[in-house]
Amino acid sequence: xxxxxxxxxxxxxxxxxxxxxxxxxxxxxxxxxxxxxxxxxxxxxxxxxxxxxxxxxxxxxxxxxxxxxxxxxxxxxxxxxxxxxxxxxxxxxxxxxxxxxxxxxxxxxxxxxxxxxxxxxxxxxxxxxxxxxxxxxxxxxxxxxxxxxxxxxxxxxxxxxxxxxxxxxxxxxxxxxxxxxxxxxxxxxxxxxxxxxxxxxxxxxxxxxxxxxxxxxxxxxxxxxxxxxxxxxxxxxxxxxxxxxxxxxxxxxxxxxxxxxxxx
Amino acid sequence: xxxxxxxxxxxxxxxxxxxxxxxxxxxxxxxxxxxxxxxxxxxxxxxxxxxxxxxxxxxxxxxxxxxxxxxxxxxxxxxxxxxxxxxxxxxxxxxxxxxxxxxxxxxxxxxxxxxxxxxxxxxxxxxxxxxxxxxxxxxxxxxxxxxxxxxxxxxxxxxxxxxxxxxxxxxxxxxxxxxxxxxxxxxxxxxxxxxxxxxxxxxxxxxxxxxxxxxxxxxxxxxxxxxxxxxxxxxxxxxxxxxxxxxxxxxxxxxxxxxxxxxxxxxxxxxxxxxxxxxxxxxxxxxxxxxxxxxxxxxxxxxxxxxxxxxxxxxxxxxxxxxxxxxxxxxxxxxxxxxxxxxxxxxxxxxxxxxxxxxxxxxxxxxxxxxxxxxxxxxxxxxxxxxxxxxxxxxxxxxxxxxxxxxxxxxxxxxxxxxxxxxxxxxxxxxxxxxxxxxxxxxxxxxxxxxxxxxxxxxxxxxxxxxxxxxxxxxxxxxxxxxxxxxxxxxxxxxxxxxxxxxxxxxxxxxxxxxxxxxxxxxxxxxxxxxxxxxxxxxxxxxxxxxxxxxxxxxxxxxxxxxxxxxxxxxxxxxxxxxxxxxxxxxxxxxxxxxx
Numbered sequence: 118x119x120x121x122x123x124x125x126x127x128x129x130x131x132x133x134x135x136x137x138x139x140x141x142x143x144x145x146x147x148x149x150x151x152x153x154x155x156x157x158x159x160x161x162x163x164x165x166x167x168x169x170x171x172x173x174x175x176x177x178x179x180x181x182x183x184x185x186x187x188x189x190x191x192x193x194x195x196x197x198x199x200x201x202x203x204x205x206x207x208x209x210x211x212x213x214x215x216x217x218x219x220x221x222x223x224x225x226x227x228x229x230x231x232x233x234x235x236x237x238x239x240x241x242x243x244x245x246x247x248x249x250x251x252x253x254x255x256x257x258x259x260x261x262x263x264x265x266x267x268x269x270x271x272x273x274x275x276x277x278x279x280x281x282x283x284x285x286x287x288x289x290x291x292x293x294x295x296x297x298x299x300x301x302x303x304x305x306x307x308x309x310x311x312x313x314x315x316x317x318x319x320x321x322x323x324x325x326x327x328x329x330x331x332x333x334x335x336x337x338x339x340x341x342x343x344x345x346x347x348x349x350x351x352x353x354x355x356x357x358x359x360x361x362x363x364x365x366x367x368x369x370x371x372x373x374x375x376x377x378x379x380x381x
Numbered sequence: 382x383x384x385x386x387x388x389x390x391x392x393x394x395x396x397x398x399x400x401x402x403x404x405x406x407x408x409x410x411x412x413x414x415x416x417x418x419x420x421x422x423x424x425x426x427x428x429x430x431x432x433x434x435x436x437x438x439x440x441x442x443x444x445x446x447x448x449x450x451x452x453x454x455x456x457x458x459x460x461x462x463x464x465x466x467x468x469x470x471x472x473x474x475x476x477x478x479x480x481x482x483x484x485x486x487x488x489x490x491x492x493x494x495x496x497x498x499x500x501x502x503x504x505x506x507x508x509x510x511x512x513x514x515x516x517x518x519x520x521x522x523x524x525x526x527x528x529x530x531x532x533x534x535x536x537x538x539x540x541x542x543x544x545x546x547x548x549x550x551x552x553x554x555x556x557x558x559x560x561x562x563x564x565x566x567x568x569x570x571x572x573x574x575x576x577x578x579x580x581x582x583x584x585x586x587x588x589x590x591x592x593x594x595x596x597x598x599x600x601x602x603x604x605x606x607x608x609x610x611x612x613x614x615x616x617x618x619x620x621x622x623x624x625x626x627x628x629x630x631x632x633x634x635x636x637x638x639x640x641x642x643x644x645x646x647x648x649x650x651x652x653x654x655x656x657x658x659x660x661x662x663x664x665x666x667x668x669x670x671x672x673x674x675x676x677x678x679x680x681x682x683x684x685x686x687x688x689x690x691x692x693x694x695x696x697x698x699x700x701x702x703x704x705x706x707x708x709x710x711x712x713x714x715x716x717x718x719x720x721x722x723x724x725x726x727x728x729x730x731x732x733x734x735x736x737x738x739x740x741x742x743x744x745x746x747x748x749x750x751x752x753x754x755x756x757x758x759x760x761x762x763x764x765x766x767x768x769x770x771x772x773x774x775x776x777x778x779x780x781x782x783x784x785x786x787x788x789x790x791x792x793x794x795x796x797x798x799x800x801x802x803x804x805x806x807x808x809x810x811x812x813x814x815x816x817x818x819x820x821x822x823x824x825x826x827x828x829x830x831x832x833x834x835x836x837x838x839x840x841x842x843x844x845x846x847x848x849x850x851x852x853x854x855x856x857x858x859x860x861x862x863x864x865x866x867x868x869x870x871x872x873x874x875x876x877x878x879x880x881x882x883x884x885x886x887x888x889x890x891x892x893x894x895x896x897x898x899x900x901x902x903x904x905x906x907x908x909x910x911x912x913x914x915x916x917x918x919x920x921x922x923x924x925x926x927x928x929x930x931x932x933x934x935x936x937x938x939x940x941x942x943x944x945x946x947x948x949x950x951x952x953x954x955x956x957x958x959x960x961x962x963x964x965x966x967x968x969x970x971x972x973x974x975x976x977x
Contacts, residue, residue: 153511157503158525169598174591178441182532185525186580187602189503189573190609196502197484197612205482206502208509215506251383258391262398266460269402285840287962291851292969302851308843355957373951373958375972 121230125167125223128160132223136216140209156215162187164222171229191218285309287339288317290358290372295345299376303358304341307334314363319344321356331363352377385429386442390450393422398457404824411824419814420807422450423556427806430549431789431799440549441535447556448531452524455566458825462842463516464834466863467569469870470494475501475515476873479508485664489881490869496665499577499613500570519568526576527566533579538779540586541740546789550782550802551775557716557810558774559767559817574614575771578621581606585649586740589642600645604652611656615668618657620772624743625650631739709815716812719805720777721752727780734783747776767817781809821923830941831922836863844912844965845872851960852910859886860912861927864965868912877906879929884908887932893946895953895973904974910959911950911968918944 134152162184166173175183195214196206204210285308293300307313312335319327326347332340346356355375359368397418404411426447430440458464463472470491477486478501488494494501500522507518534555539548555561565572584603588596611618629650632643661668704710728745735741751773754766785805788798814823822834829835845867848856854873859865865886869876879885884906889899890913902908917927918941926932927942950956950968960967 149510149512153509154507154513154521157506157510158521170595173595175595178438178532179536179587182529182536182580182583183602185529186533186577186606189525189529189577190602190605192506193499193502193609193612194605196498196505200484206478206484206505206509207482211506211510215510248383251388255383255387255391258388258395262391262395262457265395265398265402266457269398269405270461285843285962287843287847287960289847289851289960291959292957304851306843306847308839360961370961370963371958372961374969375955375957377955377972 122227125164125226125230128164129220129223131155132160132216132219136212138212140212156212156219157192158188159184160188161191161215161219161222162189164219164226165191167226168222168229169225171226171231191215286313286315286360286370288358288360288370288372289341290319290356290374292374292376293343295343298348299346299350300343301346301356301358301374302341302343303372304339305332305334305360306339307336310336312336316361316363318359318361318368319356320359321350321354326350326356346376350376382439382442385425385439386446389425390422390446393418393450394453394457396421397454401457401825404826407827412820415824416811418454419811422454423447423810424803424807427553427803427810428799430546430553431785431802431806433546433789433791433795435546435549437539437545440545440552441532444535444549444552445528445531447553448527449524451556451562452527452566455563456520456524458563458823459834461516462837463519463568464825464837465563465567465569466833466866467491468519468567469866471500471569472515472519473870473873474498475504475508475519476870478502478505479515489876489878490866492881493615493665493667493671494570496667497570497612497614499609500568500573503573516568523566523568523572526573530576530579533576533583534775534778537579537583537586538775538782540583540590541738541744541779542735542783544786547779547782547786550786550789551778553806554778554781554809555774557806557813558770558777559813560771561817562814563818563822564767565771570614571617571771574610574617577606577610577613578617579775581610581621581649582624582740585646588645600649603649607649607653608656611653611660615665615672616768617772618653618660622650622653622657625653627746628739628743631742635737635739705815705820709820712808713812713815716809716816717755719808719812720781723781723784723805724748724752724777726784727782730783731780741779744776744779747773748780749776751777819923828916829923830917830920831862831927832924833863833866835923837867840962840964841867841914842871844868844960844962844967845870845874847960847962848872848874848910848967856909857907858910858912859884859889859906859908861886861890861914861917862922862924862929864912864914874910877908882906885929885932887928887936890928890947891932891936891938891942894949900973903970907974909969909971911970913947913950913966913968914964915944915947915966916964918942918947 131152138149138152163180165187166175166180166183173180192215195218199206199210199214202210287304287306287308289302289304291302293302301319303317303319305315305317312333314331314333317329317332318325327344334340350356352375355373358372358374360370361368397415400411400414400418403414426443429435430443435443463469470488471494473490474486474488474494477488477495478484478498484498484502485495503522504515504518507513507521508515511518511521513521531552535548535552538551539545542548542551565575581603584599584606588599588603591599607621610621625646629643629647632640632646705713727748731741731745751770754769754773785802788802789795792798819832821829822832826835828838828840841864844864848858848868849872852874855875857877858868858872858874859877860868865876865878868874877884877886882905884902888902889895889908889911892899920941921938950970951958953973955972957969958966959969
């Protein structure tokens, strides 16, 4: 194949992959990011320019700007049109719209590109050894930046847990009605960075309705259950869910539900 | 060229990342390192752009590196989640679009956002085709918009000035406007619309050089871009339209109607007017209700001052009455003074060299409007003045570039003269950062009361995500300012607000008890849940309010809310406490609506 069509062939390949992924329902993010992002932000504009301006006087920077800009414009205006169709906004309709626009433009560009045309050069950057070294070093520095940032974010979570003991531990008791009976959806979530063991008690006044003496949760995990409440419970008193840390006598989280007003 | 456009900015970002890391861990040196990072990024680029022999590819690369570098500074601030208030508003629109596959869903956080879906359409395509989250797709879209903006500003100013050096310097000064670093880098509709608007203006100018099919295509693309701006952001569309109308008017007054350039811009102005009207009538009639109050408020404040009825606010004083450090106030003031002093020189150059260039004349007019916007900050209309800077600074950049460009030409004491230019830019740039972002918001860090991004943390996000998973979406709920944004976005709840429902939240939380008025509000708003964030009792809100900006009129306070006031729901029978995360508690208050 003549090299003067190489860029258009590459564009076509990149377009067909997300189109195929959308049709086949493949959800592998790595594949989708690699091809979906260019299809949305660059390729439609690039192909349209190639199709409509085979003899253009635009330079590289102008082509980059227009490729980005036209792609965004095509996406925005295309979205307005897709909204009017029965299919609406979904991956397949986007793939068909953006892929269709790009492939059509590529085909037109293939037909219109003159034999004497030099490659626009966007696909043929030339770097010296020194420049490549500089680029590599810059890339390494950016990777270091990402590592520093993400590590700091992770450390800050620990720091927040220690100063001043900000424990994101959640307790909930959401009333429900199941087959005409009062029930509660009870749950605990451990958003700290350490394994934790809790004791949970459900009571109305001094009457203990249920107790879970040991609930162990790894960091980031949740526990929940649904409990149907006894029919003889008073609606004039609330039902309390009390959460204790292991071995602690005082509850550090408290939920309270008035059955009289339960609406779920 | 790769050293200055890639390696040096990468090193600057590493320095800023170190500052952010230190700030997250409470280091006192973080702010100094942050400014050092900005210096490493901006100063070399300013120096190279001030060189008399700067070539076009170099200038373009430097401008782009600066624009993208400053964008990445914002990303490093919050690399895993959105934390700026407006970002949650648009996240909700994007999320609804993903859930429904349709446009124009109701957004209780910002009712106008779904009516300008440009940003969310691009996000939706990236999410569905690219498999990204809304946050990741948002970063990519705004990053692309920032790249476009950097290129478009340079190319547009190059077309206007006919000079690589002027365009480079002008683009450099454009990055110094107060909203460049954070506000116009956030996931919000203006961030995208601004780049599309600059693209439009460049296309119209570039079209004048193109002939035949190329010229026609560029005009078609300009027309399409105008429509994209109209459906993306209201104010940007109106400013773009106004700009085109002004240019057409100037052309009619100076040259007559019948040049090719005038015809093109005239038709684009007409298209812009028609597109705006059609969109306003067919889709976004609520826009006038949305934009009206801030503008009326600004006019009201101007009249108050004009008729000596008071209303002055000291410079640099926030809504909460705090001020930045003295050095920052000096630099901020110095920046404004330098700009005001530099504009007349730039104006003189426009008069001498560009008097027949209507784009230059238009930009000069915009630049002269900039000093007029500064007093708005002194009368409490900070937001109107700050928003205007994103548009007016294109003219400011051009005039300052024209004023300073001659100082960088070869000759005696060239090194000194270039140093003066770089120093001048440094003060203006620092002043922009100081004016645009409060000191406590420039860096990440532990929770602070009543201010994004520092009030957005894992607790609030976890509570919002819990509400979505356990309560389901769409429950009517009230909360403070920050938790309203989180519950309305990540929580997918139907937050009840004064803006959407005419129901204020402050009386429910700041009053000592729940009386007849509060019960009326609960009924009127059909409120089911109340979110209480007990961290509000730790300090006064940095942005001046916990719930609504006017809450102090009805509930004056000079101390933080008392815990006992917020805990009133625990003492009311029939109010269930369904969620307890320590600091954040959610109450089921729906039963109060049934009580007299």
